[in-house]
Amino acid sequence: MTDIISASNITVTRDNKDILDNVSISVNADDFITILGPNGAGKSMLLKCLMGFYKPEKGMINRTPNLRIGYVPQQFVSEQTLPISTKRFLTLRKKVDEEEIEKIADETNIKSLLEKPVHVLSGGERQRVLLARSLIGNPELLVLDEPAQNLDISGQLAFYKLLEQIYQSRSLSILMVSHDLHMVMATTKKVVCLFHHICCSGEPQIVTKDPEFVSLFGNDMAEMMAVYQHGHNHTHEVHDHD
Amino acid sequence: MTMIEPFLVKALIAGILVALIAGCMGCFVVWRRMAYFSDSLAHSALLGIAMGVMLDVNHNLSVMVSCICFAFFLIWLQRKKVFATDTLLGILAHGSLAVGVITITLLEQRMDLHSYLFGDILTVGDEQLWWLFIGGGFVLIALSLNWSSLILMTIHEDLAMAESVRVSRLEILLMLLMTIVVAVSIKIVGILLIASMLIIAPAAARQLSRSPEAMAIFACLIGIIAVVSGIYFSFEFDTPSGPTIVAALAAIFAILFPLSNFYRKN
Numbered sequence: 001m002t003d004i005i006s007a008s009n010i011t012v013t014r015d016n017k018d019i020l021d022n023v024s025i026s027v028n029a030d031d032f033i034t035i036l037g038p039n040g041a042g043k044s045m046l047l048k049c050l051m052g053f054y055k056p057e058k059g060m061i062n063r064t065p066n067l068r069i070g071y072v073p074q075q076f077v078s079e080q081t082l083p084i085s086t087k088r089f090l091t092l093r094k095k096v097d098e099e100e101i102e103k104i105a106d107e108t109n110i111k112s113l114l115e116k117p118v119h120v121l122s123g124g125e126r127q128r129v130l131l132a133r134s135l136i137g138n139p140e141l142l143v144l145d146e147p148a149q150n151l152d153i154s155g156q157l158a159f160y161k162l163l164e165q166i167y168q169s170r171s172l173s174i175l176m177v178s179h180d181l182h183m184v185m186a187t188t189k190k191v192v193c194l195f196h197h198i199c200c201s202g203e204p205q206i207v208t209k210d211p212e213f214v215s216l217f218g219n220d221m222a223e224m225m226a227v228y229q230h231g232h233n234h235t236h237e238v239h240d241h242d
Numbered sequence: 243m244t245m246i247e248p249f250l251v252k253a254l255i256a257g258i259l260v261a262l263i264a265g266c267m268g269c270f271v272v273w274r275r276m277a278y279f280s281d282s283l284a285h286s287a288l289l290g291i292a293m294g295v296m297l298d299v300n301h302n303l304s305v306m307v308s309c310i311c312f313a314f315f316l317i318w319l320q321r322k323k324v325f326a327t328d329t330l331l332g333i334l335a336h337g338s339l340a341v342g343v344i345t346i347t348l349l350e351q352r353m354d355l356h357s358y359l360f361g362d363i364l365t366v367g368d369e370q371l372w373w374l375f376i377g378g379g380f381v382l383i384a385l386s387l388n389w390s391s392l393i394l395m396t397i398h399e400d401l402a403m404a405e406s407v408r409v410s411r412l413e414i415l416l417m418l419l420m421t422i423v424v425a426v427s428i429k430i431v432g433i434l435l436i437a438s439m440l441i442i443a444p445a446a447a448r449q450l451s452r453s454p455e456a457m458a459i460f461a462c463l464i465g466i467i468a469v470v471s472g473i474y475f476s477f478e479f480d481t482p483s484g485p486t487i488v489a490a491l492a493a494i495f496a497i498l499f500p501l502s503n504f505y506r507k508n
Contacts, residue, residue, distance in 0.1 A: 048403075051404055053403050053404070069404070071400075071401065071404035071405070073398055073400045073401050073404070074400070076397065076398045076401075078397065079273055079396075079397075081272050081273055081445075081448055082273045082393070082396060082397065082454060082457075083448065083451045083452050083453060083454065083456070083457055084393070084397070084453060084454055085452065085453065088453060089397065092390050092393060092394050092397075093390045093391060093394055093405060093407075117452065118397070130401070133401075143404075145400070
């Protein structure tokens with residue numbers, strides 16, 4: 001497998017504190033990685049380093065040249081004072097033809113929203129629009145930063161279902177920061193637990209049993225995950241015998 | 243119709259230029275919630291004028307320099323994270339306004355403080371027109387070159403960064419442009435009322451617009467209507483030009499306001 005993007009031993013220091021401490025991570029083609037960790041653990045910073053917003057003090061970021069990255073940020077509050085249609089927002093600073101817009105709007109189910117102003121959209125609609133924007137230009141890697149954070153539970157379910165569909169139907173890798181591990185347990189291939197350093201990483205079923213995971217999130221969380229795992233026992237068994 | 247007096251022609255050109263610059267710049271002031279910042283910047287301009295008189299430097303230049311110092315001093319204080327930005331702005335704005343007034347009073351030369359505070363569009367000279375042309379042209383070109391990037395970063399800063407918009411550079415550019423707008427339009431609307439040129443026209447325009455460009459264009463048009471009618475009233479009834487223009491703007495806003503209920507749904 002080839003890395004499309006990787007960080008090796010990166011350290012980021014802010015205000016004399018190591019936000020990231022000797023962190024290494026690599027994303028392969030067709031990967032689905034979920035990063036989780038408590039607030040302030042450096043998750044967003046890791047994404048920002050990988051995407052090149054920040055240069056880490058130590059360590060290296062390697063990216064395949066001209067890697068096409070689509071970014072889905074956290075929920076945003078749209079100012080009513082700025083009038084802009086969804087379609088215009090999607091194409092802002094992008095070179096894209098009608099056909100691609102149509103296709104992506106179909107894929108993300110936002111066709112009926114295109115002519116509406118962004119500020120009237122609901123949280124879930126807005127998040128689908130951000131997802132649609134990230135798909136313009138046929139990205140090889142989608143980076144998502146707590147994409148469903150402010151959605152209600154059914155909104156979260158719908159969003160992750162859509163994300164799974166996109167992952168299955170397109171050939172792209174996904175790197176996501178999310179607390180909603182239970183929602184992507186079946187699809188995510190790898191989980192990385194981050195608390196300034198990488199505590200543990202691996203397949204979700206294995207990671208959630210890791211003592212580091214338990215110490216980071218407590219017994220309750222670990223037990224809860226065990227319940228979710230139970231539901232996916234089949235896939236788990238198959239993997240084990242591979 | 244009789245020939246229009248040359249000073250009126252100059253006043254009209256100056257006023258229309260200010261309406262254009264303030265209309266486009268003002269959209270960003272409204273979108274990015276910089277209203278208080280622009281007001282404070284203008285307050286600090288009086289100190290710049292006092293410095294200009296003291297050192298015998300062109301007022302446009304000395305105001306730009308003092309406003310830029312103001313902006314960077316503000317950024318430095320913000321980074322200390324001790325007080326909220328509006329508190330800092332209040333301290334800096336009124337502090338520098340006060341020092342400015344004192345300095346001007348202490349200076350030997352007799353200065354018409356009133357015309358700096360409220361503007362005097364009817365006495366605009368050729369030199370000031372040139373400042374408006376060049377400064378205003380620079381502002382308009384800089385805004386239009388960076389238009390989409392500025393809008394994207396206004397909607398979502400992280401998204402803009404991910405798409406390689408140089409956000410912090412553009413933020414500094416916006417502040418720089420704002421100092422230019424303040425410096426070149428003091429003569430027209432005065433220190434106390436510049437912020438209203440930046441805010442009222444775009445706010446009124448918002449109620450008519452469905453796209454960012456439409457809002458900027460409507461803001462310019464509304465500004466021009468206010469300036470032309472303001473100059474007319476100011477000339478006819480001998481009222482101070484700045485307040486008359488601003489009153490016209492406020493009237494247009496009030497007339498358009500009922501529309502906002504309709505547009506909020508669209």
